[in-house]
Amino acid sequence: MNSILSVVPIEYYLGLSVILFTIGVMGVLFRRNAIIVFMCIELMLNAVNLLLTAFSTLHGEAGGQVMVFFIMAVAAAEVAVGLAILVMIYNNLRTVDIKEMNKLKW
Amino acid sequence: MLNQNLPFMILATLSVFSALMVVLSRKPVHSVLYLIFCFFTIGGHYLLLNAQFLFAVHIIVYAGAIMVLFLFTLMFINLNKELEPHKTNLVKAAATIVAGTLLLVMVSTVTDTGNILPTQVSQNEVGTVAVLGKKLYGDYVLPFELTSILLLAAMVGAVMIGKKNTES
Numbered sequence: 001m002n003s004i005l006s007v008v009p010i011e012y013y014l015g016l017s018v019i020l021f022t023i024g025v026m027g028v029l030f031r032r033n034a035i036i037v038f039m040c041i042e043l044m045l046n047a048v049n050l051l052l053t054a055f056s057t058l059h060g061e062a063g064g065q066v067m068v069f070f071i072m073a074v075a076a077a078e079v080a081v082g083l084a085i086l087v088m089i090y091n092n093l094r095t096v097d098i099k100e101m102n103k104l105k106w
Numbered sequence: 107m108l109n110q111n112l113p114f115m116i117l118a119t120l121s122v123f124s125a126l127m128v129v130l131s132r133k134p135v136h137s138v139l140y141l142i143f144c145f146f147t148i149g150g151h152y153l154l155l156n157a158q159f160l161f162a163v164h165i166i167v168y169a170g171a172i173m174v175l176f177l178f179t180l181m182f183i184n185l186n187k188e189l190e191p192h193k194t195n196l197v198k199a200a201a202t203i204v205a206g207t208l209l210l211v212m213v214s215t216v217t218d219t220g221n222i223l224p225t226q227v228s229q230n231e232v233g234t235v236a237v238l239g240k241k242l243y244g245d246y247v248l249p250f251e252l253t254s255i256l257l258l259a260a261m262v263g264a265v266m267i268g269k270k271n272t273e274s
Contacts, residue, residue: 003154003155003156003227004113004114004154004155004156005155005227006227007110007111008110008111008114008154010223011216011223012114012118013151014216015213015216016118016121016122016151018209018212018213018216019122019125019209020121020122020125021212022205022206022208022209022212023122023125023126023128023129023205024125025204025205025208026129026201026202026204026205027128027129029197029200029201029204029205030129030198030201030202031129033134035134035176035179035180035183036128036129036134036137038176039128039137039138039141039176040128040129042141042168042172043125043128043141043144046144046145046148046168049148049164050148050151050152053151053152053155053157053160053233054151054155056157056232056233057155057156057157057227057228057232057233058223058224058227058228059224059228060227060228060229060230060232061228061230061232062232062237062238062241063241063245065157065159065160065232065233065238066238066241066242066245066246068160069160069163069238069242070249070253072163072164072167072168073167073253073256073257074253074256075167075172076167076171076172076257076260077256077257077259077260078260079172079175079176080175080260080261080263080264081260081263081264081267083175083176083179083264084263084264084265084267084268085267086179086183087179087182087183087268088267088268090183096183
């Protein structure tokens with residue numbers, strides 16, 4: 001069965017992933033709401049996942065897709081713990097502004 | 107040629123647009139909804155790439171679990187007001203410049219590596235549940251089991267962090 005890669009060059013997927021990753025980086029630098037910073041990290045993980053899948057299909061090698069599976073599991077664990085931490089921070093500080101989370105800074 | 111590219115182009119445009127809206131929309135709930143949409147378009151890319159197993163896992167894990175967690179936390183914290191503090195214009199400009207420079211660096215790196223890419227697409231069927239299941243329970247069985255320990259640890263950690271401190 002032919003995949004989309006026989007008509008769409010892999011460079012397009014490279015470009016798309018790079019753009020999505022950069023948007024994620026921009027969001028992390030751009031926003032002060034910690035939940036949105038988390039979402040942008042998810043966006044970056046997804047950009048990498050997409051590229052891994054594209055190259056896995058290109059090479060006909062299933063290892064890349066197994067890696068994507070593991071990345072998804074790690075992302076789920078990270079989000080669960082991270083959001084629990086955020087909820088506790090909100091309970092203590094009444095804000096999720098990353099400007100306020102500077103107690104460990106100095 | 108253009109007609110065959112069309113599904114990819116539509117999906118890619120939607121992905122980039124919704125990713126941008128995640129960053130730019132003012133209300134956090136809108137950001138979450140755009141992120142869900144972005145995840146669905148990325149799932150569409152997985153389908154185009156013949157990765158049916160990953161498509162199913164992606165929808166279940168991201169749209170089903172992670173996004174529900176985000177929405178739940180957001181409604182728990184109730185941040186859906188527009189007086190969320192934003193960074194100053196200087197910081198925003200600096201962030202955009204840094205991201206643009208990163209984009210430039212990555213694009214130039216990618217264009218430099220153009221000739222090491224394979225020219226023809228492999229015809230192997232790798233995205234099906236049968237192939238990936240054999241891989242997961244064959245070569246990758248130890249990492250697979252370790253993943254379950256990781257998820258257990260994350261679950262215990264989330265409960266421990268999230269529960270009320272009763273001693274003080």
